Amino acid sequence: MKILLYFLLLSCSSLAAFAQLPAIGIKGGVNFATMQASGTQANVVAGTNTIANSGMVTSFNFGVFVDVKLGHFSLQPAVNFTGKGGTFNGFTGTLPNGSVSQVSTKYNLYYVQVPVNIVYYISFVVGEFYIGAGPFVGMGVYGRKNLSADNNNNGTPTAISSSDKITFGDNGDIRSDEYGAGAVAGIKLKGGLLFNLNYDMGLSNVAPNQAGNTFKNHVFGASVGFVF
Structure with a gap:
């Protein structure tokens, strides 16, 4: 993860030398988060050896970003506080009193996340439509x-x-650490107001070192922001 962060910072500094003056923005909104899990019967979340998709957890997101324009493209690093998680129902697990039963488990997870997206802008009458993608840690x-x-x-x-x-x-x-890939799309009005959609797909296993267990986060978010 340290190598990836170094690469992202180096890319930002190199491209910024050829770009317009950067704009700073803020945004915040709602997250709809799920988890994908697979594992052994010893795992409360995944009671079989097949993949289980969780129910949805509603959470929130907010953050700041820098928009470095390069013609119709921009480099857009950000620092976000974002909620993730999921709910799993009907799996066999161990209860606090030591007995085994069918349980429901809800995970609410909160991350500091650093995405770096490459964004393409298309101008129209009242502003710009944008779409982009990139990695995150x-x-x-x-x-x-x-x-x-x-x-x-x-x-x-x-x-x-x-x-x-x-x-x-x-x-x-x-x-504690996670990495993945994300996509963004939205509209930025001429006055600076923006409406944003994003999807983050976790690519790393966030389950601890337990043989056979895998957790991966998936988040769909909607937010409103402003570019100064």
């Missing part, structure tokens, strides 16, 4: 895991739930 900074189940305790159904803070790292709940 991210680091998990906060998260929570909520677990719930109806446990059959000696014939008596008992509702059990827990909410725990996510620990990030190779020996934690979720790996």
Whole structure:
């Protein structure tokens, strides 16, 4: 990840030497996040050896970006705070009391993410339409895991739930670093107001070092912003 960050910074500095003066923008909005998981029966999230797609978690995003114009193209690095995660229902897992039951697990994950997109602009009457894509790297900074189940305790159904803070790292709940690819599209009006859509596809496995387990984040976002 350090090598990728170095390459992105070098690319930004090299291209900026030939570009117009950069513009600075801000944006924020809503995320619709899911996770794709596969794993072994020991994993609460993926109770089979097949791929499982999670339910959706609604979260948020906000960030700042720099737009370095190169004719109709621009280089657009950004720093974003973005929410990810997913919900998994009906998988076999271990409850806080040590018993095994069918559980529902909800992950709310929050990342500081650095994308660098190459964007193409098309002018029209009231502004510009744009579309672009590029890589991103991210680091998990906060998260929570909520677990719930109806446990059959000696014939008596008992509702059990827990909410725990996510620990990030190779020996934690979720790996702290992530990388992937993203796409953006939107409209920027002449006054600076913009309406943006984005899709981020995680390419790295964010599951910790557990044999056979894989988690990957997917996020669709919509935001409103302003370019100064």
